[in-house]
Amino acid sequence: MQRDKFWCLAFAIVIIAGLSMNAWAQRNVLQFTAADEIIIARNEVMRDLRRTHPRDLRRILDALAFANVKRNDDPDFHRRPARRVPQNNNAERPAFDPERNPDLEIYQRSSPEAAHDLFQLLKQVRPGSGTAK
Amino acid sequence: MGSPYTFADPTEVGADLALLEHLNAARKLFLDNLCARSCTEDEQVLSLLRSESTFLLAQFFYLITARGLFAAEQIAQLADLHNEYIVQLLDDPAKMARLGLTSARLLDAMFTADTLPRLIQNWELRAGAIDQSNLARFLVTLMSTETCRKVLVACESAGFVERTRTNSGATVICSTGVLELIFGDYLRGLRQSIQ
Secondary structure (H helix, E strand, O other): OHHHHHHHHHHHHHHHHHHHHHHHHHHHHOOOOHHHHHHHHHOHHHHHHHHHOHHHHHHHHHHHHHHHHOOOOOHHHHHHHHHHOOOOOOOOOOOOOHHHOOOOHHHHOOOHHHHHHHHHHHHHOOOOOOOOO | OOOOOOOOOHHHHHHHHHHHHHHHHHHHHHHHHHHHOOOOOOHHHHHHHOOHHHHHHHHHHHHHHHOOOOOHHHHHHHHHHHHHHHHHHHOOHHHHHHHOOOHHHHHHOOOOOOOHHHHHHHHHHOOOOEEHHHHHHHOOOOOOHHHHHHHHHHHHHHOOEEEEEOOOOOEEEEEOOHHHHHHHHHHHHHHHHHO
């Protein structure tokens, strides 16, 4: 009986120590460079993510670094961070404030070249004389 | 295009500035009209209505109406042209990178034997009615699928589109006509102010 208690206690200590180490590792192993810190400081969403989801923030920063070379418009990229950020129901705040997230604003932009292409496509369709509805 | 730009001629520069002023004023008026005609004053909805994506969506609906593309064969032709355009884009990696698109995303935006009949069927049942995912296909180079959905949800709250859930689980979009009129006002106002 005494022996069982000892093993239970030892097991609990190992688990707690492991969890503590993991939390410590999440905070300390994840390195943010000086350049990262500048970006984080000027983006509200990133500042929140640093506290709550540092690993996700690391991935976003990596994706942004990639995007500086070549923009990546994978729709999943738009979805994932949006789902993980806690929703703020404060009606006075916009869902996403580009002013407070200047480095993420690029994902809200669109291309005039693409708009021009779509216009040209629609011009090629034989015009009709019908009316809607 | 004319000769290379210079600031040497004050009259020309003055005319350029006047045009810039008209462009900015017209765009501002477009946004003001969107918000004024919105059925809701919810700031989150208004914020999305002010986005570039809403402007592009309004432009798409306006083009459909202005070109009179209400027949099923016309939307089928547009889908064919769209597919050809996607194939051209897939052959042009530089342009894909410029537009921020991946080949997987482009392939997903093509109309297939599964999606094309639904596009035509919806258009036949009600001219201008389009499945939300098919609308996102047409707008693939302009915005992500998720942005398209968010803008449409905002437009529904504003009373600019109807979003109907079908038995198959799809969401069918139909413009109420307001977006097209606001976009038309923007264009005509701009044109008349310049003339």
